[in-house]
Amino acid sequence: MSDFASRLPSVPGFDAERAGKRAECDGGGAIAGTRYAAREEFTGTLTGEYVDHGDPPWRWYLLGRLERRPDGYPGDAVWCLAENLFVEGEP
């Protein structure tokens, strides 16, 4: 499990239906040490891995094989909040 997935009390899982599907993430987050937030967008392929953090559960999916990412984004995967993820072929 990655560093992110292990930080909060979490239940990992695997969504076979979504594994291998292409998806876009309208992502972003707080910028450390500032009162600002930033939007950032990704396109990639869902690995199927997810984690549910805490209660009520906060679900995050791992988006890998990134085709589109912010300029200079390090790494080839990003955790995406489920409700900010738009999966191809899903309404």
Added chain:
Amino acid sequence: MGRNPLHTKLCDMLGIDFPIIAFTHCKDVVAAVVNAGGFAVLGEAMHTADEIGADIRWIRSRVGDKPFGIDLVLPASAPDADTLETLLSKIPDEHKRFAAYIKEKYNVPEPKGSQALHQWGGLNQDIARKQLEVILDERAPVFVSGLGSPAFMLKAAHERGMKVFGLIGKARQAKREIEAGVDVIIAQGYDAAGHTGPIGTFSIVPEVVAIAGDTPVVAAGGVTTGRHLAASLCLGAAGVWTGTLWLASRESDNDMIIKEKLVAATADDTVYSKSVSGFAMRVLKCPWTEEWATSEAPRVLNSPYQMLLSSDYIQAANDHRRADLMFEAAGQGVSFIDSMKPAKQIVNDMVEEALSVFEEITGESADV
């Protein structure tokens, strides 16, 4: 005209007199706007859970039963984070040299203390969760998610009698949040301060209104005057979200130097720059943004590296109150901020101007 055009479904939902929402990081502004008949939201992204709890209780002591909101930046995506030391070690020498060049050229002093950025340690999502828990425990009347979808906590909030607002920059995100059951959608356009979506306010607001059904839509981005308020209502919004407008208000705890800069600034004095954080954000121009826009500057780093690089400059400018170096996030509506007025007067001026605009259009007075 008869009916008061400023009395919208947002007013009915919140029990407020005017459909004006102030977004601010200053709790004195929150109390003043709420007591003036508007609605106000306190941005608490950088505060600890204990501080948020104390702020909620402080606001309640000043506004009684009147509603107010608390805003957090719920993350929507999360890379695996490195330690601060590892992050600092990854900044290329070329970029360190350019930052040193700016420091020397403008005689930027050393920060007085250790940097707030280095002390915060908040490069993970645990913080947002702890912040959220105290907001639920304190039953803040309204919770606003400034970024990630709040869908996962809607049930918990509604069970506590709270309302939940979602701020979005794209119509598809609005649709997703409306379907999940958020109470209000804030559609934020490109004119706004800080980090915005790519779509202009005049386009995103009616696009979201068209799919929102009965969910009130609030217009954000560049809204600064009564004329903007009237225009937003004409676009189908049920209210406006205003941020820059309050930065130079009498109650704002912003440094007087920043307030003077805001009063003097026009939209042309703002710049959409990546040089501060690595993400494009709208701020007042300053030596840091101007130097990174020159052809001699290396390519801006991505976040969080650029933020780590700029934090020295920012903290030194603020610690030493160097007017020539300081800056603030500001929207394009900054042109209309021409004095440091009390928040109550800002609300009243906005209302009066909006009503006079409707009167101009219809030729009739409203029953207010």
